[in-house]
Structure formats: C-alpha cells, structure tokens
Amino acid sequence: MYSIFLVDDEELELEMIRDYIRWEEMGIYVAGTALNGRDAAEKIEVIQPDIVLTDVQMPVMNGLDLAKQVNEQFDWIQFVFLTGHDEFNYVKSALNVGAVGYLLKPLDLSEIVSVIDKVKQRCEEVRMKNRSIRVTKSNIVREMIFEKNEERLLNLAGSYHKLSRDSEPKTHTLALLSIDSQSVTPSGLSMEDGLARLQTYMEEWLADKKLQADFVVCREGELGILMDAAYHLSWFTWEDVLKEMQGTLGFTMTAAVNEEPEELSRVQDLYRETRFMLEEMFYVGNGRVIYAKDVQRQLGSRQIPPFQEAAYFEDIHQLALEEAAQKLREFFSRLVKLRITKSEVCDFAIGVVERLLEQIHEPMTESHRRAELYQSIYQCRTIMEIEAIVLEFARHAIDTLEHRFMDKNARLVHQVRTTIDQTFHQAITINSLSDQVYLSPNYLRSIFKEKTGMTIHDYLTRIRLSKAKELLADDSLKVQDVAQRVGYESTSYFISLFLKSQGVTPNEYRKSI
Structure with missing residues (x-):
C-alpha cells in the first residue's frame, strides 16, 4: 500500500476527505493530516508519505509553497492539489512544481479514483527507480571494498556521491551481520535464503523508521549495512534490533557495529576494521552485538598453555x-x-x-x-x-569403554592393546601378553582377532610402524636408530616390514615428508 498525507484549512472538509473516501479500496492508507502548510511541512518531514493531497489556497503557507519546500528535501513525494473552479489559474502553477494531478471541489469519486490510479503508477515508477539506484549504490560499495586500484576507487566514490544527490559528502558507519549457519540449517533454509530474508527484514525495518542504508553481501552469510553516521548514534539501539530480528527470522546472527565515522573513500579501512571486530565472535559466541570497546586487541597469543x-x-x-x-x-x-x-x-x-x-x-x-x-x-x-x-x-570414548568393560573378553583385549601401546618398543611375545591377562596364548589369539579384526602380531606391527613414521620426521635419527626405538633389533627386517606396509622404504618415506 501507499501512504497519503492530507492538507486542508477547512477542518470539516479535511475530516470528510479522511473519513468518507474509501482509501483502502484504492490501496492507500492515510498517514496523517494538517490544517495548514507549515504544520504539514513539519509532519511530512517525519512521516515521509508517498503522496500529499493538499489544498492550494491556505493561510500561513499555501499548497504551492508547501510543495516547493517538500520537494527540495523529498523529491520523490507525489503531490495532488485540491482547487476550486474559481482558483483554476493555480493549476498551471501546481503542475509546474511537479504535481501529478489536481482535483476540483466539490470532489467527484470517479475523478478521485482516476487521479489516484495515475499517482500510484508514478509512485511505482519512483520505487523502481529508487530500488535501481539502491542496487547500483550497493554494487559500487562492494566494488570499493575490494578494489585495489586507487584511481578506480576514487572514481567509484564519485559515482556513489552523484547517485546519493547529497549536497555535501557524508561520513558513514558500518555494521556487519553474520548468520550462524548452525541455526539456519535445522529450518531447511540455505545460507543464501537466510541472507535474503535478513536483508528484506532490515530494508523494511529501516524503511519503517524512514532511514536509508546500502546493503552489501561481503561473504557467505555476511551482510554489510553502510549507513549515515548520524543514524547509529541517535536513531536506534542495535541490541534491540538484533533481538527483534532473531525472534522474527528464527535464526541466530552476530552484529559487529563500527560506530567510528569514515568518509566513503576510506570504506576499505572501515570494512577491514569491522571485520576484525566480527572475529571477536570466536571468543564471545554467537547472537550478540560486538562494538570496538569489546575487542581485546592487546591479547591474541599463539602460545597454547599446558593442558592436563x-x-x-x-x-x-x-x-x-x-x-x-x-x-x-x-x-x-x-x-x-x-x-x-x-x-x-x-x-x-x-x-x-x-x-x-x-x-x-x-x-x-x-x-x-x-x-x-x-x-x-x-x-x-x-x-x-x-x-x-x-x-x-x-562422551564417545567413555561410552565405548563402558561397552567394552561390560564384555569380559572385550575388557581383556582392551588391556592387551593398552599394554602394546605403552610397551611397543620392548620385546613383546604372545606368552608375555597372555600371562598378564591369565589366558592361554591360543585363546588370547582367538578373542583378540574376534574383537579387533586383526592378529596380535598385525596390531603390534601397525603400532610400531606408526611410531616409526613419526620418528622418521627427525633427520638426526638414522634408520637403524628408528628401528631400535620401535622394538626391532634387525634393521633389515624393519625395512622389509615398512616397505611391505607403506609401499616405500623408510628413507624414501623420509624424503616425501
């Protein structure tokens, strides 16, 4: 629907226009009213309706002066003028200040419908044009964020400024909204779908607050919102916005809000700094707002402390x-x-x-x-x-061990494997292992193969060769030293086992790592 603002110095006539014309049937809702041009100008600046229907002749400020003043700030607002037959000379002046049409008093319903249809068509054209401009500006900002050529960067900034039609260059702030993929997937949405919903929500939310922004998809699941610097400081609280968004959209996101204003030509620095802030999410978790004061820049160690x-x-x-x-x-x-x-x-x-x-x-x-x-x-x-x-x-490890310990044979095999893991470098025989678990060698062989799918000899060989591969990374150790450290007295036997298992000799393996 489109919004309309009504202005007439005759209170009774204003009420009639507001209450008795079936605006909703025409896809219009009345956003406000005023009894003179000056009062209307103040309200229109706040409400920013799509259409203004105003009387021409009014005290304090007439309809023509109102249209001129409003159009200087909001050139997309459409004006329709009310005039009497004896005031028809004002119609030419009204059309000259950009009026879409006029209505003669007393009002005729069919005439109203005809003019409103024309106004709605113009409103749609304006919306399409503005949407195209917003898309173009967003594409320019994205190019600027990743542009390497300084001259190209300045040209892009110039193009953006022309599209913005600001009298003076503005400073901007940046917010990055990052969607938590784990919260999107259960709902059956892709990250792309989630991002589209997020952008639509923010566009509608900002439009409702009469605010504007440029939206930039910077990375997968990450939406950048470039705004006039003044908006961040006084118009809304990001914590409230984030809470409202997450409740409506049904998935979690994190916002990094950089309130430090920057000129558009420095948008790369602005993005780089905000991206750095967003990385603080790694430590503080999803679903919150991160400001520059939250980032602990003095830390960032690569030295892992000892773990028990x-x-x-x-x-x-x-x-x-x-x-x-x-x-x-x-x-x-x-x-x-x-x-x-x-x-x-x-x-x-x-x-x-x-x-x-x-x-x-x-x-x-x-x-x-x-x-x-x-x-x-x-x-x-x-x-x-x-x-x-x-x-x-x-949890998996404990569940596995619990299951094994409930099975007597599994518990014994676990004990044997642990012994091999810890003493693989020593001389190990089937007899020494069977003595530890009080089983005959043949029975131990049988249950070990049943529980692990391999023989005790194969398991011992696998453990020894696995450790040998780790030791071969140390160039100071000779192959003979490695063989002895993993429990083989015969270097040639070790080499033959290694070649059979890995397809290369120990020296060939060492060269490949």
Whole structure:
C-alpha cells in the first residue's frame, strides 16, 4: 500500500476527505493530516508519505509553497492539489512544481479514483527507480571494498556521491551481520535464503523508521549495512534490533557495529576494521552485538598453555565424564582469556581428539575420517563450538569403554592393546601378553582377532610402524636408530616390514615428508 498525507484549512472538509473516501479500496492508507502548510511541512518531514493531497489556497503557507519546500528535501513525494473552479489559474502553477494531478471541489469519486490510479503508477515508477539506484549504490560499495586500484576507487566514490544527490559528502558507519549457519540449517533454509530474508527484514525495518542504508553481501552469510553516521548514534539501539530480528527470522546472527565515522573513500579501512571486530565472535559466541570497546586487541597469543592431558585421559579411562568435562571447560575458558588464535585452538583440539581415539584404540587411520575431523573443527565459528566437539568425543570414548568393560573378553583385549601401546618398543611375545591377562596364548589369539579384526602380531606391527613414521620426521635419527626405538633389533627386517606396509622404504618415506 501507499501512504497519503492530507492538507486542508477547512477542518470539516479535511475530516470528510479522511473519513468518507474509501482509501483502502484504492490501496492507500492515510498517514496523517494538517490544517495548514507549515504544520504539514513539519509532519511530512517525519512521516515521509508517498503522496500529499493538499489544498492550494491556505493561510500561513499555501499548497504551492508547501510543495516547493517538500520537494527540495523529498523529491520523490507525489503531490495532488485540491482547487476550486474559481482558483483554476493555480493549476498551471501546481503542475509546474511537479504535481501529478489536481482535483476540483466539490470532489467527484470517479475523478478521485482516476487521479489516484495515475499517482500510484508514478509512485511505482519512483520505487523502481529508487530500488535501481539502491542496487547500483550497493554494487559500487562492494566494488570499493575490494578494489585495489586507487584511481578506480576514487572514481567509484564519485559515482556513489552523484547517485546519493547529497549536497555535501557524508561520513558513514558500518555494521556487519553474520548468520550462524548452525541455526539456519535445522529450518531447511540455505545460507543464501537466510541472507535474503535478513536483508528484506532490515530494508523494511529501516524503511519503517524512514532511514536509508546500502546493503552489501561481503561473504557467505555476511551482510554489510553502510549507513549515515548520524543514524547509529541517535536513531536506534542495535541490541534491540538484533533481538527483534532473531525472534522474527528464527535464526541466530552476530552484529559487529563500527560506530567510528569514515568518509566513503576510506570504506576499505572501515570494512577491514569491522571485520576484525566480527572475529571477536570466536571468543564471545554467537547472537550478540560486538562494538570496538569489546575487542581485546592487546591479547591474541599463539602460545597454547599446558593442558592436563594425562589427567584428562585418566578421567576418560575411569569413565569420569564430569571430571573430564570440567578440565575441558577450565582449559577452554583459559584459552578465551588469553585470546589464543583460532588456528592454534583448532590444532590443539584436533590433537587432543586424535590422541584420545588412540587411547581407546580407534586411531584415525583413514584419511577421510581425519579430513572430516579437521573440517568440522576448522569450520567452527566460535571456541564454544570447538569445545563442544571435543567434549562429544570424550562422551564417545567413555561410552565405548563402558561397552567394552561390560564384555569380559572385550575388557581383556582392551588391556592387551593398552599394554602394546605403552610397551611397543620392548620385546613383546604372545606368552608375555597372555600371562598378564591369565589366558592361554591360543585363546588370547582367538578373542583378540574376534574383537579387533586383526592378529596380535598385525596390531603390534601397525603400532610400531606408526611410531616409526613419526620418528622418521627427525633427520638426526638414522634408520637403524628408528628401528631400535620401535622394538626391532634387525634393521633389515624393519625395512622389509615398512616397505611391505607403506609401499616405500623408510628413507624414501623420509624424503616425501
């Protein structure tokens, strides 16, 4: 619908026009009224209606002067004039100030419908034109953010200024809204759909507040909102907007709001700084507003503090999930306080998970499983999400161990595997292993193969060669030294096993890493 503002110095006639003309049937709603031009000008500046229907002859300020004043500020507002037969000479003047049409008193309903149809068509043309201008301006801003050529950057700024039709260049502020992908997916929306809904919501919200902005899709799931610097300081509170948006749209987003005004020519610096602010989300979590004061710039360490890994693994083996979870919570809380960089946190988490799986004899030997782990952790946008993944693996480990311990044979096989993991560098025989678990060698061979799908010899070889690959990364160690450290007295036997398993000799493998 389109909005209309009514102006007439005759109060009774104004009420009749407001109440007895069926505006809604014509797709129009009355946004306000005034009894003279001066009062109308003040209200129109706030309401900014699509159409103004005004009497020509009025005290204080007549309709023609009102139209001239309003059009200087809002050239898109359409004017229709009311005039009597004896005032028809004013019609030419009215049309000269951009009036779409005029209505003669007394009003004729069919004439009103005809003129309003014409006005609505003009309003739609204006909307299409303004929409085209907004799209063009948004595209210019996006180009400017990523433009490397200084001359091209200045030319783009000039084009933007012409489209804005501002008498003086304005300063701008930038907000970046980033959608939480995990909150969008359950609703069946793609990130692209979520972003489109977010932009539509913000466009309508700002239009309702009579504010304007340029919208720029900077990255996947990230919407930039470039605004007149004055809007951020006095027109609304971002916390309220974010809460309202999340409640209406049904998914979570984080806003980085840079209130430092910058000229358009410095939009790259503005974007770079706001993007840096948005990265603080990694430490503070999703669904909140981040300002420059929230960013702890003095921190950002790459040095991971020591983690009680042995005690953590002991909790896992003791099936003490709460104790293990508490150690994780305290450690990750420390990482947040130190602002440890994301890459370091991710690498730490991956390492803990891999070593945990080795502890429960589920090493990630398949490359695709390792790739899935890396992807799931590096795609996390907050440190809380990474902590949740590590904790989920802890739950999995405890569930696995509980299941094994309920099965007597599984418990014995677990014990044997743990012994091999810890003493692989020593001389290990089937007899020494069977003595530890009080089983005959043949029975131990049988249940080990049943529970693991491999022989004890194959498992020992796999563990030794896995450790050998780690040691070969150290150039100071000779192949003979590596063989002895993983439990092989015969270097030639070690080399033959390595070649059979890996398809290359130890030296060839060393050259490839």
